[in-house]
Amino acid sequence: MTSKEKTWTWRDIPVGAVVEEPGNASEYLTGGWRSERPVFTPDHCVQCGLCYVYCPDAAIVMTREGYPDIRLDYCKGCGICARECFMSTFGLSCFEMVDEEEFR
């Protein structure tokens, strides 16, 4: 993942180093940092939304039906969603952390 500024020459840098668009950090995809991928199974999901609240990378969005949807472009694979899932109290976590190698 190379960022835009790596290819910039001095002519491309905006005058005054102004950042013109708010929230444009989302152009940079952090999914490449991941070593474990959360895999969601909706069988036990009670739509509590704890994974959405606790996700540090805002990588989980809630769908209209109320289920979490993982944006793998941004997920860094910390495993908080799997650990904090409400149903994990009963040993039935909605998320399972799978080694990224298996998706190659």
Add this chain to the structure above:
Amino acid sequence: MENFNVFVPRLLDAREYFSAGHRACQGCGETVAIRQILKAVGRNMILVNATGCSEIFSSPFPQTAWHIPWIHVAFENSAAVASGVEAALKTLERKGRLPKREICVMAIAGDGATADIGFQALSGAMERGHNMVYVCLDNEAYMNTGIQRSSSTPFGAMTTTSPPGRLSKGQKTWKKNLPEIMAAHDIPYVATLSPSYPFDLVRKVKRAVEVEGPAYLHVLAVCPTGWRSPTAETIRLGRLAAESGVFPLYEVDHGRYTINLDPGELRPLKDYLGIQGRFRHLKPEDLEYIEERVQANFEKLRGKARMTAREDRKDRKKTGRPRPRQVKKAARSKK
């Protein structure tokens, strides 16, 4: 299933004010805190961000993760700049150049920028009584530059500048009690909060914004990189810190102490310290010493909460109702 409509995401703002793609470490507790705080306050805010982790990972040059007006300032003057912004807003509104509306001025800084470097600016801003919110994201060391000790580092913790060894047990001094120092400034609102308790955090942030005058919020931001803990345990560590009394959740609203989470008997400290690699070198007698001191501190806090309850009871007997929460602002003398 109607009853399940009270779940957490429906109470929060659905808009994301802190965009994905920022460069925080995996499992960063500070980011969780920032996301929840911004969702609680909403769009009408100006944020002043001191140098530190939160500034570094959110704004690498051609990009920014913030969707709100955001100013980056040096380590030492986030509180001073925030007070300037507040004064400017007040003046422009008085002159009629800006429409009158509620704009929250918030300063966010790390524990190094609050407890060590920016301390006098913070103290000054609180003493002058600006209508602002100061948020300290306490990850208990200078994590941004590579885990150096700050005055907010707890006793016994390993950092790169307080390494354990034959002659040292890690950090030699006790953690500076910043919320108490701020409460001693006699400001309207002081609270400690933790992103592990989102309901509590959102309520306290909203209260801090609505209060007239300065408010100080102390947030425990778990840092898996610096604390040497598994990334998945971030949220649980915040809970353990509150339950074991290391980081008690309480608020001081106009001088009235309330403990928001009193577990009765405190959880054994080993649960909290055991997960973290930075306390790995501690011996049982060190743990005993820390536990004793933590319990004494928590008992002191309970005493203050009891005092508040007693005063309330006395007031109720005298006037038939509890003391008003909002103390009227004293009229400023004209110079």
